Amino acid sequence: MMATKTLFSRGGAKDLRQSVVNKMGRGEELASSLIKHFDRINTINPLWDDKEIESLLLKQKEFEVSLIGEKPNYPKTLPRFTPSSSDSCNRELFFKNLKAERDEEPMTPQQKRWTENSTGVHEARQRNLLYGEKYLPNPDFTVERVKDEENPLRDGLPAWEKPLEDWKVIEHKGITMVVTGMMDGILRYKDGTRIGFEFKTKSNSVAQIKQLKEPAPYHKKQCVAYSILFGVDEFVITYESVAKDKWSTGENARPDMKAFYIKVTERQRQQLLDKWAGISENVETGELPDGDNRKCMFCPFKTECSKYSGGIRA
Template identity: 45%
Template sequence: MANFSKETAKKFKAQVLGTDADTVGNKMAKHLADHFNAFHGLQHRRNDKEIESLLLKQTEHEVKLIDSEPTYPKVIIKYNPSGASKCNLELFQIAIGIEQVHDDKYPYHDRWTRNATAVHEATQRDLLYAQKYLPNTKFTVELTEDGLPAWEQNILTWKVFEHKGQRFVINGMMDGILKYIPEDKKIGFEFKTKSSTIGQVGYYKMKDIQEAHKMQGVAYSLLFGIDDFVFMYESLAKDGWTKGAEAKPDFRVFHLHVTEEMRQELLDKFAYVASCVEAGVEPAEELDKCFFCGFKYICHEGGES
């Protein structure tokens, strides 16, 4: 079981998209879209000493962590939320320490991911500025006990789970934890980029949160105890500069609510892979999940690709 069952996926889709335009979830997604549009429409220079000092403090914290060793127990299998949707065989190979090979990577791929990372950081910076400079803001960034923004390595954590006779660790960090003021609720914020064409985030092609990202959100729910998330997808490609009000949308926002059923189904998947590792029995391969896999050279050895 690499993805949610069809029944769970159908329920999940309904909760992500909503059945009523006035649901709290849809309002939350719309409010975040309005939040960014309002901020990016402001005419000001974004140079605030207080905010930039906070971001500098965060950078100093990240530098201190560079040589730090992970504190989670290394004697049991570990999963990362970003890998929640991976092929069970890929998770198995990672757990037993098989070397990954990405010989299909080219230099422009690195520039691709570098640009996406830079936009991630800029978006998080925008969240801090928006909460200070927008009137009647509906979102604020939560802070850690050390006063740092609640995102990335500032909230890196791990947790041990026991499920169906197996013990395993989920270890990870999120793009952000926000306060949704109208509901007085902590929510998860996940930011994703699309780089090829602006159409990738258009209403025709994008109708839902990607399956892999849904499962990532469920893993975050298990790790951080948060049930509601907003996923923002931004296209790095933009419409023509002179299009003005007629420009195609360059970002979309979706809400999802994670249920106990979804959490249990993901725990089932992780426990199954852990049991395979314990027994030394490989789970079945899933050849529809090979695109980014570093073990293609094993699955496709001497066979079809």
């Protein structure tokens, strides 16, 4: 009898099975609930400015201003990794930790406005979340608050962005390193569970939202890093198109938002920690890791890397 070929490891099969269960059950519930949550708050018209909420957002801005010019207090001698670069090429992270010279990264006016538009939508959705928890009857989601008795400017702020920013020293396979970063938010679902909120924008057309079938792999990897840093296992990644359907389409407009549920597994956390530990060891020994030429577009070390281009492997 011919032996059957194993397509998945036990861990991989478990992750796939969990993914299917999540998609059909709780995951689908959480993803659809968050979209409905945004839709409900965006149908209240008019929704007048709330002094309490706007004062909280002003307090957040005051805290952010207080950080301008402040240097981070994590250990500078250890290799450092951030969630936003979790899916980056190993060689990019190697050069980053060695503080190699970066390429100049000019940005056109159009690109600058692109990022500013996305930031503006991002802030509007976070504001929606605060209004939703106060003005919706039985809201599905509320925003967790930061607790910091030592810093009155930070204490009580929404658990997102700069107020949530943190760092952690991690030991893995004999390697000591730092992971540091912030995320788009930690929410509380109506059942009391903590849910990581990740928000992404699409800027080309509303059709991009319909075409989405699952989160981008690098967005999933970000959630794994957030899980390590903030101790959250469940995430809802929400995508919104900055471009909208025609005003006249009204209720028949094409959907401009879509959400996906991610449940981070211990195996995924260990895999990312393995990657970071390996790069940390490369930094210690000076051994150049392999590169990945599929991830060159946004790499700030292309000039440095080109000196060793013969070693890049996809």
